[in-house]
Amino acid sequence: MADTALTSRPRSPLAGAADRLAAVTRASGGTIRLAELPFLxxxxxxxxxxxxxxxxxxxxxxxxxxxEPDTVVRAGESTALWxxxxxxxxxxxxxxxxxxxxxxxxxxxxxxxxxxxVSAQRTTVLVAGAGARDLLAHGCSLDLHPRAFRSGRCAQTTLGRTQVVLVAREEPSAGFWVLVRSSFAGYLADWLLDAATEYV
Known part of the structure; x- marks a missing residue:
């Protein structure tokens, strides 16, 4: 009888883009930090x-x-998004x-x-660094100024024509989470990499 057990490890939606995301982070000198946070x-x-x-x-x-609409509460390792x-x-x-x-x-x-x-439905992209807000503003219709979209806020919106959940992390230096459907993750990564070219 054939062995039908799965022997391979799961592959994240952006596993193939990890090197390119890391290259932008290195080349920008910390102005932009891009990374996938897989399997959350x-x-x-x-x-x-x-x-x-x-x-x-x-x-x-x-x-x-x-x-409160569009807010986030975090405790320990858990985060609740409205x-x-x-x-x-x-x-x-x-x-x-x-x-x-x-x-x-x-x-x-x-x-x-x-x-x-819905863990398998989306992956999470971290966008951080001093230029993170400007980078995201290139493709997001929300007002991302810290007065309007401060730490602890979230929104269901579009980024580069892709539906996402955008989260402003608790500390400004922690940047943003971009939760994107796995099937659109490759497109969004390409969009972020293209938008980040001015910072490298």
Whole structure:
């Protein structure tokens, strides 16, 4: 009988672009830093923000689910992104989806809750450095000035004609996360590399 077990390791959507992203980082002298953060745990969670489950889930995760539109709450290695009045994206370290889902479902108890593992749906690109905001502004219609899109903010938007979730990290030096669907990751990487040519 043929051995059907998978023996290869998973390949990230931007594995083939890693060297080119690193080359821009080196050539820009730190003005632009580009890197993929592959395989982050991503869970889409839907529940009643005013119900008992919201407080219980927040307590179980050690963070309060953000209730203000387009905001981010971070605690430890977990980050909660507000996507809608009853929807959040929880982001955590790779490999933690099952445990995180278990904790959410246990905390919610009999309260209605939807938890969907979307980890394979998107990959995450880190865009950091002193020129990060200017680079992103080339292809994003949002006002990315720190007064308008400061640390702790997120938005579902387009970047270079690609739908993304953009996250301003907690410290300005930490830059931005760009969460992009895996099928569009190669296109977005090419766009970022092209837009970064003026910094190298």
């Amino acid at each position: 745990t991503q869970l889409d969670v839907r529940l009643d923000a005013k119900g008992a489950a919201a407080d219980a889930v927040g307590l179980a995760l050690g963070l309060t689910l953000p209730l 996507l809608g009045p009853d929807e959040w994206l929880l982001v955590g370290p790779p490999g933690g989806a099952r445990e995180l889902e278990r904790r959410i479902r246990e905390a919610a108890g009999e309260e209605p809750v939807s938890v969907t593992d």
